[in-house]
Amino acid sequence: METGINRPQKHQGSGAPLTGAQVGDANPPSGERMNEPVQQAQSASPAEQVGGADPRKNLKPDAQTKIDIQHLNFFYGSKQALTDVSLPIREHQVTALIGPSGCGKSTFLRTLNRMNDLIPNTRTEGEAIFEGENIYSKSTDVVLLRQRIGMVFQRPNPFPKSIFDNIAYGLRIQHTSGKQLHEIVEQSLVDAALWDEVKDRLNTSALGLSGGQQQRLCIARALAVKPDVLLMDEPASALDPIATLKIEELITELSANYTIVIVTHNMQQAARVSQYTGFFLSREEYKGRLIEYGPTVEIFEHSKRKETEDYVSGRFG
Secondary structure: OOOHHHOOOOOOOOOOOOOOOOOOOOOOOOOOOOOOOOOOOOOOOHHHHOOOOOOOOOOOOOOOEEEEEEEEEEEEOOEEEEEEEEEEEEOOOEEEEEOOOOOOHHHHHHHOOOHHHHOOOEEEEEEEEEOOEEOOOOOOOHHHHHHHEEEEOOOOOOOOOEHHHHHHHHHHHOOOOHHHHHHHHHHHHHHOOOHHHHOOOOOOEHHHOOHHHHHHHHHHHHHHOOOOEEEEEOOOOOOOHHHHHHHHHHHHHHOOOOEEEEEOOOHHHHHHHOOEEEEEEOOOOOOOEEEEEEEHHHHHHOOOOHHHHHHHOOOOO
């Protein structure tokens, strides 16, 4: 029966292996960027901190829950990395995950499309309800799940192929061809704000693109297989300020049609692009707990927990 996670999309073949939405770096997060300085958030409002970008602008308080995570625990062997995490991922909103290095942000992100399954000796407990089904259920079709919940990694990872073949990779696995293939490749590049820059060199190597262009190419590759949710693990951390701005603008545009979850160490970036924010902490007494979750403006201006206030104000991190 085709329900929830196991329901195919329109241009998907049956029994497809990993698609362009999830192919990439599947290594476990080793310390999750140690010794990274936290960018200090000022005492002003988020809008003032980030040059006028106001997280309230696109906030939808009545947005439906796309993924409902309840009592999630995750283990690397005997080490518990996430403890009793519960939060809703709101539809067509950007949820930012913040917290110090090693707090479990990236680990949590990878649980949402089961990328952690690729790491030996890991275990997941709890529920993440997506389209009426538990993502963590043994009966979940993980290949289809990763198509519907795509991922973009910290560093751009284009395949050593042409620009066109990078975008077409997952589509060809799904047996998409001919005019439809070309139309989807073009539309994906348009949606990733890259078409005008590459339309005259689609057959050249993707490795010749700049870092920012490569990251937008990876976003286009994920979009090509029509995901419902897009996970982004620090997508701009390896980019220069101009390329970072383009990625942030793109995230805002994509949130009109996609549900987005982004991990970031940059407080200003969280305030610029997200409507909701979750703060994780990794001190020994917390062991990867979600300390606070809510609308971004509330997290930054009216934190309910002192730990959250201290982190977003730059007192520790």
